[in-house]
Amino acid sequence: MAIAVSVFVAFQVASELLGWELEDTAENQLRADSRVLATTAERAGLAQVQLPPYPGSGRLVRVILPDGSIRTPAGQPALPPVSEHAGRVAQGASADLMESNDSDEDGYRIYTLRAGDGAVQVARVVDDSPINRFGLGMLLIGLLCMVGGALVGRTVARTGLAPIDRLTAAAVRVAHTRDLDADIPDEGGGEIRRLIQSINDMLAALRDSRRAQRLLAEDAAHELKTPLTSLRLNVELLIRLDRRGTLDSALPAESRTRLLKDLGAQVAELSTLAAELTDLARGDVSDESTEVLDLADVVVAAATRARSRVPDIEVALDVTSVWVSGRPAALERAVLNLIDNAGKWSPADQPVQVRLRAEGAAAVLEVDDAGPGIDAADVPRVFDRFYRADSARALPGSGLGLSIVQRVVDAHGGRATVARSARGGALLRVDLPAAAPPAPIARLTAGDDTAVR
Template sequence: MSRSGARVPRRLTRWWRGRSLRTRMTVIAATAIAVSVFVAFQVASELMDRKLLETAENQLHADSRVLATNAERAGLAQVQLPPYPGSGRLARVILPDGSTRTPAGQPELPPVSEQARRVAEGASTDLLESTDWNDGYRVYTLRVGDGAVQVADLADDSPINEFGFGMLLIGLLCMAGGALVGRTVARTALAPIDRLTAAAVHVAQTRDLDADIPDEGGGEIRQLVQSINDMLAALRDSRQAQRLLAEDAAHELKTPLTSLRLNVELLIRLDRRGTLDSALPAESRTRLLNDLGAQVAELSTLAAELTDLARGDVSDESTELIDFADVVVAAATRAGSRAPDMEIVLDVTPVWVSGRPAALQRAVLNLVDNAGKWSPVDQPIQVRLRAEGASAVLEVDDAGPGIDAADVPRVFDRFYRADSARALPGSGLGLSIVQRVVDAHGGRATVARSARGGALLRVDLPAASPPTARPLFTAGKDTAAR
């Protein structure tokens, strides 16, 4: 195919894609009707042509038999041939010597063909042939005695032509009607889509996510409307979650920022007066600076946790098959390095899971850090990992005061801090991040009271088959990490 020939389909494709759905439906309806009319015309023309030909041939046979009967009675040379009336079929007698007789006034027929002469000589009994002479004749030759008789009629295509012209007019009318019907059907069928589009445009322009689109129509239209309403509901939930996150963050940031601002203003005011050393003894100044450092650290932690929480499930980290025991050991080691006075006892066995290593390590680290806030210095934090059925079960057990029954339902809520935890450092986001990571991995996080009276935080993750068999490994079992 040449380049110019290849451009035509591409142009038609671009043109078609640029049309509206209503126009496409109209064109499809009109084209379907046009094709149907064309096929019907072809079939009808073929059937009509065959029927007319069959009728003409039967009439030729009948007329030739009548003429042959008369010729047998009177003889080929004496049979009476009535004068030609001016229209109708033509007749001719072929004598034994090859000469012919025709009615008076009859138009000249085509010369006797070689096949017709052989019929007259006895080679066969009859012959039907068509000629292209003048307008074209159908000639039937029937042997009679030592000669033959012929009956011919003019091949007339006018009925077929008239029928075709009529079908053409009908086809054009059907195409116009099909386009009109297609346009009407498209307008009716797409009316719900138009209303749906208008509602979606309204939502996009007004940002009003509370405006549900009316559920109308059936089948695919209803499914589409329900899907869009579900999407709007998800957007409303997302916007509400963002608003709550912003409000909670502002509330949590207010206290440390206020304290930090007051302390800094105090230092600036005393320094301007030149009374910093006299007004703030070395011990008080050291305590104030330590408070400032703690407040800055708290703000940094809060900002990091807010960033991590606001990202949701968005992460560049890919999911991979990992040994959860390695993640737990790494998180416990990291927690021990950040808090050297915290004792961590590990009792873990290899359990393979499919997940994001960094996210899971952050979740385990938050669990251990949370336990470290409550567990007494002389009581270790117990971290256990085991396979239980089709799950990898992680338990972090502390010897603290435990969690009140009233606080259990809200332990994993963002910014939630029990009354007893108000004086402790933290933002109230650690366990919320744990909940999000566990949910993203298809697991479940729960809280209960441990046998030592403290809190028992448990995480269940779907276990996976290990890539290859490996010997049993107990990471730091019954050992302490400091």
Template sequence: MSEASPDATPDQAEQTTSRRRPVGSALDAAHRVIHPWTARASLALRVALLTTAAVAAVLGVASAVLYVTVRAELQDALDDELLKRAEAAVSAGYNPGAMDEDDADLLSAFGIRFIAVEGGQVFTRRADADFPYDRREIAVSIGEAQTSRRTTTIDDEPYRVVAVQAGPGQALVLAQSMESTQRSLERLQLVLILTSMAGVLMAGLAGWVVAANGLRPVRRLTAATERVARTNELRPIEVTGHDELARLTTSFNQMLLALEASQTRQRQLVADAGHELRTPLTSLRTNIELLGQASENPERSLTAEQRGEIMADVRAQLQELTTLVGDLVELARDEPMNRAPEELDLADVVAQAVERVRPRAQSLTLDVEIEGWTVTGEPPLLERAVTNLLDNAVKWGPDHSTVTVRLTGGVLTVTDEGPGISEEDLPHVFDRFYRAQEARTLPGSGLGLSIVRRAAERHGGSVTATCPPSGGTEFRMEIPGTAAAVGG
């Protein structure tokens, strides 16, 4: 059983656990040892090392293939030469029975040794008892094979041995030293080793140079990000070339510009908010100080009518301050739409906004015609946007005038009969805190129409303002959706 026995000692249990430990744990341990060094190495060094390793592997495989191929070619050439000599000797009548010791000495002078096989017996005319023979030579003599070839060792020296048939039941076996072939292979091996080492060294240097130069834009990006983190300076860096790194640098510069624009908008929002908050806060402080002085000094007591006017002014300022803070919070939100938006009918949203605005439009007529339009979004934000459009029309519409509200095909149109918007103010009506010259004496913070544009954009739509030739102002807000089903 592979499980440790319950009665096993701790040492035995440890040994059992060690035997069951997977091989992968050893690899993980080795990786933990190697990884800290590679983590500390620079990217250029890692690229150079990877290039060197790849080139070393390629050169090693190529050298091994070349060495094996050349050795096989030299060996085949030696075999062919020996076979030709043996066949020529047999053709000239040098059969095992006819060869004598002088013939053997003559062949030996050319570095060739021979033995004769006749009738399955091995013999020689010289005292070459140490000449090894093999079953393959006997197989050639008895006709089981036409030729044979092999490598053997004679007097601690490699020899190539071939055998050819020399007649019925006879074979002539020649052996030639491979000393010259071995020397050629050793020289080839030395050349391949030196060449591979030189190639690996050159590949390492080339990889380091290429990596160092190729990663120069990356180092510039790194220095730029460090400078931004250290100094908060969003200065773009120079773009050189047209490769992927140049595109990365361009994207980084665009990110810096977008970040700078975002910071500028934030600073402008804070500055504008401080300016807008100053007025209601100053008015509140003045009224509260006046009430405090009246309560502390009997000589400066206020009448009930005066106290009521001051309290009404305080409530109005508090309402304006509350609205302004709510608008600022809404505009400061920079996240996308809710992750779980609702499916709703925009006609219901418009109807609720009309009912909310109607008490503030007692002297005006609201002409409302709406059609069903199903959208997916945030009901509170859409209702606030429609309410802001209606409030703006009511504020600028003269007494006894008409505010026209139409919702058709997902396009909400709100038209008033007011003085309209000048051409110079028309492009800026949706900017934060922007207020026309005529509106600066009226209540408001200049954020209502900004919220309308933000709501439209968050729902994939748009909003525009125009001045019709008949007069007044027309706002068009379009929200993508589908026509709502009619009937139930």
């Protein structure tokens, strides 16, 4: 529609310009013919000048005598009466006059030029037929061009948008079937190809997410099965003995106390496992904002929590102030998991050593124990979900602690590694990008002009 309006406006402007050009050409021709006739009339006299006979078409001439009478060639059609303004030219009031006379039948353009004691007039019939024919021809050409352009444009558009149609159909099919394994054919070019590639990348990410979700659910079900079975058997045993009234006789006080401790330990293990599963399932989704913090404060807080949870763990701290950009609660959870893991292996008389220092542009955290260390075969899988070495299966835990450490470190742009410590145990090292410490805030104490940092 915009192209059609533009074409018609262009044709209208062209017609107007052509009309103005033809009108200007006709007026110039009238002036030239009038000058020739005026020169001849001045030589021969207005009353005696020989007027050529009317050829049947073209220009029309007329001589205005001083007394106001007129002379015209034989056989020439009658022109409109001499106007008042043309009479003034004949009387010498002005030199010339260009005027138009439009009637219901024929319209004339008349040029009056002073000649001797009178005036001469040359006229032509105003003919709009060339402009009308030009406008009609341009209209037909425009219609043909628009129809042809519409057909070509529709064909080009349908051809160019065919990949979009197939992309839409594929997206609808994926939405209905939930089948994320069907890649969309990479076709087209330019923006369309980039769009298809982006959607294929999105489908691949969704496939990976669904696969990770399924593996997490399967692993969680497997890990929950054993503690839940043990807890259910112990509870059923207590209920059965209580119903029979033989709880006191069948279970001595020592055995009952041991059983209740086992139940408490199993419930605690399930609670820890549920919390870790929730943490893993949430992934990087967290309402906690990132801030610039002193990692030493986080390490001290994590060590305090570790001592309160397991009083038998002795933690030796050697930390220096290192600033990083991160989420405090997530980092504290990661450090706490590292200390808990080391506390499982470190002998009672050997403390877990936690060291924090700045090394270049990184904050380096090391946690080591004096335990038996990690076998070389287990090192590549230490940070995998639910992975537990054979030697660790008898110890409490779910195999999720170090995987949570790995996720938190990755989210902060760091790196977690494992090696053997100088004491023969495991050395877990975390490297995080260091950040510039925040600028000190100056405040004024009431009644004092000195700024206190």
